[in-house]
Amino acid sequence: MSQQIYDRVALIGLGLIASSMGHAMKKWNLAGSVVGHARSEETRKAALEVGFCDEVFDTAAEAVKDADLVVLAVPVLAMGPIAAEIRDHLKPGATVTDVGSVKQAVIEAVAPHIPEGVDFVPGHPLAGTEHSGPRAGFATLFRNRFCLLVPGHARPVAVERLTRLWQGMGANVEQMDAAHHDRVLAVTSHTPHLIAYTMVGVADHLAQVTESEIIKYSAAGFRDFTRIAASDPTMWRDVFLTNKEATLDILGRFMEELFVLQRAIRMEDGKTLHDYFTRTRAIRRGIIEAGQDTAAPDFGRVKAQEE
Amino acid sequence: MSQQIYDRVALIGLGLIASSMGHAMKKWNLAGSVVGHARSEETRKAALEVGFCDEVFDTAAEAVKDADLVVLAVPVLAMGPIAAEIRDHLKPGATVTDVGSVKQAVIEAVAPHIPEGVDFVPGHPLAGTEHSGPRAGFATLFRNRFCLLVPGHARPVAVERLTRLWQGMGANVEQMDAAHHDRVLAVTSHTPHLIAYTMVGVADHLAQVTESEIIKYSAAGFRDFTRIAASDPTMWRDVFLTNKEATLDILGRFMEELFVLQRAIRMEDGKTLHDYFTRTRAIRRGIIEAGQDTAAPDFGRVKAQEE
Numbered sequence A, B: 001m002s003q004q005i006y007d008r009v010a011l012i013g014l015g016l017i018a019s020s021m022g023h024a025m026k027k028w029n030l031a032g033s034v035v036g037h038a039r040s041e042e043t044r045k046a047a048l049e050v051g052f053c054d055e056v057f058d059t060a061a062e063a064v065k066d067a068d069l070v071v072l073a074v075p076v077l078a079m080g081p082i083a084a085e086i087r088d089h090l091k092p093g094a095t096v097t098d099v100g101s102v103k104q105a106v107i108e109a110v111a112p113h114i115p116e117g118v119d120f121v122p123g124h125p126l127a128g129t130e131h132s133g134p135r136a137g138f139a140t141l142f143r144n145r146f147c148l149l150v151p152g153h154a155r156p157v158a159v160e161r162l163t164r165l166w167q168g169m170g171a172n173v174e175q176m177d178a179a180h181h182d183r184v185l186a187v188t189s190h191t192p193h194l195i196a197y198t199m200v201g202v203a204d205h206l207a208q209v210t211e212s213e214i215i216k217y218s219a220a221g222f223r224d225f226t227r228i229a230a231s232d233p234t235m236w237r238d239v240f241l242t243n244k245e246a247t248l249d250i251l252g253r254f255m256e257e258l259f260v261l262q263r264a265i266r267m268e269d270g271k272t273l274h275d276y277f278t279r280t281r282a283i284r285r286g287i288i289e290a291g292q293d294t295a296a297p298d299f300g301r302v303k304a305q306e307e
């Protein structure tokens, strides 16, 4: 059904996203070979053991040699140094892409290192779980999820090829400019994560007071927050440091709204609360209709994983 | 395997919780008959159609007649008026319980109406989904979830019998005092819900700016929030109005913590962010170990529903 899109793909960073790409490329025969590099030997070994890489290298420079596609799948702040390391080892005509959660900062850090004759097509798959590392990936992670590409000055032929790769892994590919991407993601992902981390932090202080009951009796609301807040600390630190302006803007708006609801509770203004909650309910319906979720309580995740 | 624990159970309110109880009592043969009342004829009809009630009544007073157990399963602020309506129709020796998400306010509103010779055993199953109404329930909703009872002055024999009912429906029953319950729930459920509602409200304002992209591209963090924020507006209005003090206290602490993280982003203090995120990750592990969740991305919900 599918055909190989790249002869040789090099994954730099072998965590959740890279391992999922590796599994997907193998499952749907999208690449001739998949090679990789990660910082630690432990991760490199795990990648071979799990089997989503055919070969691993001790350095990124060695890994990218002869690769038609190089995927930067490390935390956002690690991308610049890696780009500097690989720049002289890239194959002419190759494409470099990344999967970072922030786009402006990655482009600023990576683009200056891309040599003439190599295309840089930044990307961001809107898919993830709270697990990380080389054993966390699975082939269907990207199925029915969006992958946003920010083509910039890349040649259309390179963008088109990368688009086919992502489509082959099940993603719906769309293009967006970098500033807009960072703003949309600040609302839909970055600020919600910060808030979840904060709420879990509050509970942590109180947990000492109430002898772990807070953990024991955690119900739906909080449980979902802890899942979000279990994501990789380095990845998220980098996201907030590199998408600072947009996150701070959305956070400011969030606090304003929260003050309104806080005041409504204090004043026992039931109408304001009811109206607010009714409005947010409608947004949920919009998301289900947009096909980003299902009405079922599992929101479609398990299905994706089991397919 | 199981034996009937009550001859006749009356469900007042026929939404998510009541319908789940009805399904569970039927599935595991825990009650001789299940009757019910809801405000609207539509809901009463649906209850019969779905089949978790054997009989429905136009008034709560009629429904509780001859019932050995009366379950108040309406929004918290509706409980007092219903208690006043049924007080003279309760069977001597009967038990009244409720499933409200707040306990002090329910006790204040309901206890004065409980006649001599009837036991009042307030309760709260820590289980739910974002769906509501008579078609939302399923028998395994309470499986492996806690149900907190606040026995107060009820006779031990009545408490013990209600405990067996909840255990029969799969719940782990524990006792707690009302003030403590309200505080624990403010942290684990009420404040997280308010925050989710707020974040979704922020996105709603911005959605007009970015032409629905925020909905279209909503990724994990925000999607979970919208699910939480899709819960019934009346139920949650009542929760915040009746658990006001504890919610405002936790909300105050939340804002303090959020200011710390906001400042860390503004000052580009990566160490504070990384340390914070590392700490919250550990809490997640605690929850998984406490058995309130699984490590799988579906957090065990679907499994419960499919069993």
Ligand SMILES: NC(=O)c1ccc[n+]([C@@H]2O[C@H](COP(=O)([O-])OP(=O)(O)OC[C@H]3O[C@@H](n4cnc5c(N)ncnc54)[C@H](OP(=O)(O)O)[C@@H]3O)[C@@H](O)[C@H]2O)c1
Residues within 6 Å of the ligand: A012, A013, A014, A015, A016, A017, A018, A037, A038, A039, A040, A041, A043, A044, A073, A074, A075, A076, A078, A082, A099, A100, A101, A102, A124, A125, A126, A127, A128, A129, A131, A132, A133, A134, A136, A232, A235, A239
């Ligand atoms: N997780 C998500 O939900 C998600 C979703 C979309 C996009 N993203 C983006 O995808 C990228 C990777 O995320 P992930 O979730 O796959 O992360 P992950 O599971 O934590 O894996 C990160 C990988 O990067 C390697 N690495 C870290 N620092 C490095 C460095 N300085 N030099 C070389 N390798 C380094 C790690 O190697 P070691 O194991 O040896 O340390 C590991 O293999 C990030 O930019 C993130 O923003 C993540």
Ligand SMILES: NC(=O)c1ccc[n+]([C@@H]2O[C@H](COP(=O)([O-])OP(=O)(O)OC[C@H]3O[C@@H](n4cnc5c(N)ncnc54)[C@H](OP(=O)(O)O)[C@@H]3O)[C@@H](O)[C@H]2O)c1
Residues within 6 Å of the ligand: B012, B013, B014, B015, B016, B017, B018, B037, B038, B039, B040, B041, B043, B044, B073, B074, B075, B076, B078, B082, B099, B100, B101, B102, B124, B125, B126, B127, B128, B129, B131, B132, B133, B134, B136, B232, B235, B239
């Ligand atoms: N949902 C959760 O996650 C959850 C979890 C634990 C505890 N609880 C608690 O359980 C209780 C019920 O919640 P739920 O989720 O089952 O709600 P729900 O699905 O929205 O159903 C509420 C039911 O109460 C009826 N009702 C509302 N106001 C009434 C009134 N004034 N008089 C008579 N009946 C009235 C409704 O009848 P109509 O349909 O005719 O309007 C409906 O049958 C609440 O106290 C809530 O705090 C909820």
